[in-house]
Amino acid sequence: MVDCGSWDWTIGKRAISDLGRVHDEYDEVHEWAASPDGERVAAPVLAAPDTFAIVVNQERWDGEFEKAWHLAFTPDGRLTALVRIDDEWTLAVDGEPWDERWEFAWNPIFNRDGSVIALQIKDNMEYSVAVNGVPWQRRFHSSRGLAVSRDAGRVAAVVQVNPLAEADTVGFFEGTWSLAVDDVPWDATFINAYGPTVSDDGAAVAAEVRLGICEYTLAENAIPWEQRYGCVWEPSYRNGSGRLVAPVRIGGSWTLAENGVPIWGGRFMQLWNQRLSSDGRRIAAVAAAGFGRWTVVVDDRPWRTSFDDLVRPPVFSPDGARVAAGVRRGGRWSFAVDDRVWPETFDMVWDPVFSPGGGTVAAKIERDGKYAVAIDGRPWSPWYDQLWDPTYSPDGTRMLIRGVEGGRFVRHVVGVADRFQA
Amino acid sequence: MADLEDRQVVDPGIDESIAGLTPDRIERTINRVLTEETGARLQAYLQTCVHCGLCAEACQSYISRDKDPDYAPVAKVKDTLWEMVKRKGKVDGEFLHNAARIAYIDCGACRRCSMYCPFGIDISYMIMTVRRILNLLGVVPQYLQDTTNSHAATMNQMWVQQDDWIDTLMWQEEDARSELAGARIPLDREGAEIMYSVIGPEPKILAQLIANMAIIFKVAGADWTMPSTDGWDNSNMAMYSGDFETMGRVERLHWERASELRVKRVVMGECGHAYRGAVYDGPRWLGWTKPPIPMVHAVEYYYELISSGRIRIARKIEEPVTVQDPCNIVRGRGLHDKLRYVVNAICADFRDMDPRYEHNYCCQAGGGLINCGPPWKRSRMKSNRVKADQIRDTGAHTVITPCHNCHSGIEDIIGFYKLGCHVSFISELLVKTIEMPDA
Numbered sequence: 001m002v003d004c005g006s007w008d009w010t011i012g013k014r015a016i017s018d019l020g021r022v023h024d025e026y027d028e029v030h031e032w033a034a035s036p037d038g039e040r041v042a043a044p045v046l047a048a049p050d051t052f053a054i055v056v057n058q059e060r061w062d063g064e065f066e067k068a069w070h071l072a073f074t075p076d077g078r079l080t081a082l083v084r085i086d087d088e089w090t091l092a093v094d095g096e097p098w099d100e101r102w103e104f105a106w107n108p109i110f111n112r113d114g115s116v117i118a119l120q121i122k123d124n125m126e127y128s129v130a131v132n133g134v135p136w137q138r139r140f141h142s143s144r145g146l147a148v149s150r151d152a153g154r155v156a157a158v159v160q161v162n163p164l165a166e167a168d169t170v171g172f173f174e175g176t177w178s179l180a181v182d183d184v185p186w187d188a189t190f191i192n193a194y195g196p197t198v199s200d201d202g203a204a205v206a207a208e209v210r211l212g213i214c215e216y217t218l219a220e221n222a223i224p225w226e227q228r229y230g231c232v233w234e235p236s237y238r239n240g241s242g243r244l245v246a247p248v249r250i251g252g253s254w255t256l257a258e259n260g261v262p263i264w265g266g267r268f269m270q271l272w273n274q275r276l277s278s279d280g281r282r283i284a285a286v287a288a289a290g291f292g293r294w295t296v297v298v299d300d301r302p303w304r305t306s307f308d309d310l311v312r313p314p315v316f317s318p319d320g321a322r323v324a325a326g327v328r329r330g331g332r333w334s335f336a337v338d339d340r341v342w343p344e345t346f347d348m349v350w351d352p353v354f355s356p357g358g359g360t361v362a363a364k365i366e367r368d369g370k371y372a373v374a375i376d377g378r379p380w381s382p383w384y385d386q387l388w389d390p391t392y393s394p395d396g397t398r399m400l401i402r403g404v405e406g407g408r409f410v411r412h413v414v415g416v417a418d419r420f421q422a
Numbered sequence: 423m424a425d426l427e428d429r430q431v432v433d434p435g436i437d438e439s440i441a442g443l444t445p446d447r448i449e450r451t452i453n454r455v456l457t458e459e460t461g462a463r464l465q466a467y468l469q470t471c472v473h474c475g476l477c478a479e480a481c482q483s484y485i486s487r488d489k490d491p492d493y494a495p496v497a498k499v500k501d502t503l504w505e506m507v508k509r510k511g512k513v514d515g516e517f518l519h520n521a522a523r524i525a526y527i528d529c530g531a532c533r534r535c536s537m538y539c540p541f542g543i544d545i546s547y548m549i550m551t552v553r554r555i556l557n558l559l560g561v562v563p564q565y566l567q568d569t570t571n572s573h574a575a576t577m578n579q580m581w582v583q584q585d586d587w588i589d590t591l592m593w594q595e596e597d598a599r600s601e602l603a604g605a606r607i608p609l610d611r612e613g614a615e616i617m618y619s620v621i622g623p624e625p626k627i628l629a630q631l632i633a634n635m636a637i638i639f640k641v642a643g644a645d646w647t648m649p650s651t652d653g654w655d656n657s658n659m660a661m662y663s664g665d666f667e668t669m670g671r672v673e674r675l676h677w678e679r680a681s682e683l684r685v686k687r688v689v690m691g692e693c694g695h696a697y698r699g700a701v702y703d704g705p706r707w708l709g710w711t712k713p714p715i716p717m718v719h720a721v722e723y724y725y726e727l728i729s730s731g732r733i734r735i736a737r738k739i740e741e742p743v744t745v746q747d748p749c750n751i752v753r754g755r756g757l758h759d760k761l762r763y764v765v766n767a768i769c770a771d772f773r774d775m776d777p778r779y780e781h782n783y784c785c786q787a788g789g790g791l792i793n794c795g796p797p798w799k800r801s802r803m804k805s806n807r808v809k810a811d812q813i814r815d816t817g818a819h820t821v822i823t824p825c826h827n828c829h830s831g832i833e834d835i836i837g838f839y840k841l842g843c844h845v846s847f848i849s850e851l852l853v854k855t856i857e858m859p860d861a
């Protein structure tokens with residue numbers, strides 16, 4: 001969770017960086033990343049042939065790199081980038097590369113406050129994980145998928161613990177995959193393991209596991225549920241109770257199970273992307289009620305509206321009372337909030353953001369290559385050349401807009417109740 | 423009687439798996455699929471077929487094998503699914519051995535025969551039902567199973583590790599830049615118009631095809647991206663082995679990646695089966711009636727670029743060329759005219775095959791056949807005689823194959839039948855013929 005209380009919430013617009021000048025200065029400027037508070041904007045630039053630098057608000061980090069990509073701000077506002085130095089990879093944080101470097105490093109993830117940064121690494125053809133720059137001791141034949149607990153900083157990875165010779169289809173079904181948690185692999189192995197998740201407090205780790213050709217279940221702290229299913233999707237922990245929920249396929253249809261027991265009476269053609277309210281009491285998921293009839297199910301009750309193309313993962317309001325999702329119907333994007341579809345459609349939408357009180361919903365939208373913020377169904381802000389997700393102030397009265405207009409990156413704080421003053 | 427040599431092929435994925443089955447498991451599995459996973463469609467097909475044999479002449483394996491009746495489409499169903507239904511699942515290991523050869527090797531699920539059946543019976547659907555049963559019994563040719571295992575473990579077809587994927591893209595970007603200044607492979611660029619996806623063999627053994635596309639996208643001024651994480655592979659051999667759960671998992675990830683990247687459409691490389699998996703079989707298994715985000719095959723995209731003038735052809739390939747119509751994008755999608763538009767735009771001497779368009783013969787490599795590996799290559803070649811004759815008759819030096827399976831399959835045919843020509847993807851010809859910005 002980004003702590004935005006300390007940000008500058010003074011109403012007004014500040015130009016942070018003249019991106020046009022950066023583009024004039026360098027032959028290549030790659031993708032821009034904006035800090036959550038809108039005070040910084042950064043991109044990798046081609047500083048010389050085969051040499052990259054990172055520019056932050058028109059200033060260059062000290063170092064130069066053979067490659068630099070995947071810029072991301074941690075929740076506590078530090079800028080990270082995957083960088084290659086002397087043919088080895090590492091993570092640079094606010095301009096400082098970690099001491100350790102590896103043959104390859106990728107997929108950095110952060111816990112809720114940004115105090116833990118984990119990433120996947122490869123060295124000497126072996127795979128592992130590094131946490132805050134320190135690699136795990138153990139190495140694996142492969143590693144795919146990484147998760148970190150939001151609060152405790154526990155890190156779990158899907159890892160291949162046993163070797164597998166080429167075309168060894170028998171060995172494959174004996175199970176070569178497992179999970180490793182904070183450097184310690186589970187005792188159990190599985191044919192496959194997917195979708196690792198760690199409870200917020202780090203006490204439990206779960207994943208989808210495959211036990212037979214068409215036999216799947218969930219495993220928690222290395223112990224599979226007793227029940228077997230035709231298929232399962234990635235699990236989630238419920239805050240508060242700590243129970244594990246996951247979509248499971250029983251016979252030919254899907255439902256939601258908790259600790260191995262179906263908790264929804266509804267049966268769906270498809271069910272995935274379940275999301276929980278912050279107190280863990282309510283669950284919303286994307287479901288197909290029939291072919292091409294996609295909708296949102298909230299606590300086992302499907303919305304009446306459905307969409308032929310796509311429903312994005314649902315989003316709860318902070319108090320858990322309301323649910324919104326980006327939806328695509330007939331090739332046009334819109335939003336649905338509490339079973340009501342916003343009438344305006346857009347070329348693209350980003351995930352909705354509820355105000356702290358849950359009264360309004362804002363989202364980034366795109367139309368004809370320009371971007372704006374929509375509130376409760378209507379474009380509200382001016383149209384920008386580039387835009388990042390909007391953020392409400394803690395009291396919900398103001399909104400931070402981070403966008404690019406006229407070649408400049410601006411941070412603009414606007415009163416939500418006001419008419420937008422461009 | 424089916425070819426003796428074929429019947430004697432040793433494939434541990436079939437032979438050893440059958441040895442471990444019990445009659446009870448065989449019966450339960452067959453009846454489970456017949457009752458829970460099939461319905462009116464199968465019953466209608468089984469009850470409608472009048473055994474007229476009109477479908478026989480449509481099948482390249484039947485024609486190539488001197489019209490051996492065992493290779494007629496209707497015979498392939500009669501010797502597999504019909505018997506399973508008739509015997510209510512009480513079949514033995516020898517039966518399954520025969521059924522596996524027929525379902526995985528003798529039929530490429532190309533759907534040519536259904537165009538000739540007066541009732542439009544989809545033989546391929548029934549053969550896929552047989553494969554589904556065999557998959558649940560663990561009876562799958564070893565190499566095809568290995569490919570499916572790769573999909574299950576890595577979400578790609580070729581056991582490509584996550585770091586190798588990213589590294590390959592960076593390396594291909596460098597290659598593309600050496601040809602065209604400023605060419606890029608932008609990774610994870612949220613909000614791009616296009617997500618470009620490829621099949622597993624591209625980063626593994628044909629990486630230059632990715633560089634080719636980077637050049638084409640750059641010349642066209644396209645707003646595109648590629649995902650750096652799993653979901654980049656649009657191929658799906660699990661669809662052909664009968665592991666539909668893995669098929670669904672792979673397709674879900676592909677579409678989720680596109681959705682997360684907020685792209686308007688997915689352009690896919692030159693592959694036919696991947697189109698079928700991503701546009702038809704995968705979405706339907708998951709609950710969609712169509713892909714959630716539009717998918718454009720490379721042939722359609724090249725057509726769009728050339729016909730709109732976004733790329734211009736500076737010179738044409740002079741040597742005689744012909745083109746293979748990949749079943750899944752021609753019979754499956756009707757891209758034959760656009761394909762010829764593109765080929766005529768870049769080649770001066772195009773010689774069409776006969777028959778052509780949706781009537782063209784399958785390469786007998788798709789449908790998972792080529793992934794069944796070396797044990798079955800000779801069998802595959804025997805079913806390809808008619809394709810070899812067809813290619814030879816064109817006199818072409820290059821066979822353009824906008825599909826990976828067609829590409830590898832026809833390469834094998836050229837070698838086996840000593841045709842003296844070679845194969846090429848369209849992108850390989852396009853980068854030689856398009857007008858570069860600084861030219």
Ligand code: SF4
Pocket residue numbers: 480481482483494495498528529530531532533534535536545546784
């Ligand atoms: S290979 Fe094609 S034509 Fe032959 S039986 Fe199979 S689907 Fe029909």
Ligand code: SF4
Pocket residue numbers: 470471472473474475476477478495496538539540541542543
């Ligand atoms: S043409 Fe149709 S009806 Fe005739 S044998 Fe073939 S599948 Fe049956």
